[in-house]
Amino acid sequence: TQLLEQSPQFLSIQEGENLTVYCNSSSVFSSLQWYRQEPGEGPVLLVTVVTGGEVKKLKRLTFQFGDARKDSSLHITAAQPGDTGLYLCAGPSNDYKLSFGAGTTVTVRA
């Protein structure tokens, strides 16, 4: 089983501040996905990164895939209360399963 370690586990910041969430593994992944999940709802796919060194932007969210495809980061600029949620990274495992990180709970205070 390929393990994904996320850090930090919890993050509480003031509106307008920046934050970064990390997803690391000792294994190489063909791709990594980032999801956001709000309380009482299912995860929603934010982005899939495929190429080593790739950077993708989604409005105020910037996603990076490490050159060696073992790690990824999510950076949020000028966070807003609407960014509050559980952020999950996930990578493909065998038989099309997804291996999930433990998640980072982000709270943005107004």
Place this chain on the structure above:
Amino acid sequence: GAVVSQHPSRVICKSGTSVKIECRSLDFQATTMFWYRQFPKQSLMLMATSNEGSKATYEQGVEKDKFLINHASLTLSTLTVTSAHPEDSSFYICSARDLHRPGTNEQFFGPGTRLTVL
């Protein structure tokens, strides 16, 4: 596109009863669906992989007789929690892979079902 629904969204039942949860892919066909369980502020834990027309594959530690899975069509999978007990109370989430996008690992998630067993 790629919408997955779950029904019911919430269910409260008495200990010892069975509960069925449905997972439907609304605008695509899914040969493979996955069932996850999630505890508060924790990540998703895969319970089983459901393949259309064949038996489900269960993860280690998940009782197949306790959590019955049926995937009778390309758009519907069901999870039945049999003889539910309070420790089965959790958030159950399904996901589906698009049959017509075989080269990707993307899964589309349902909104989840909150099960409370009294």
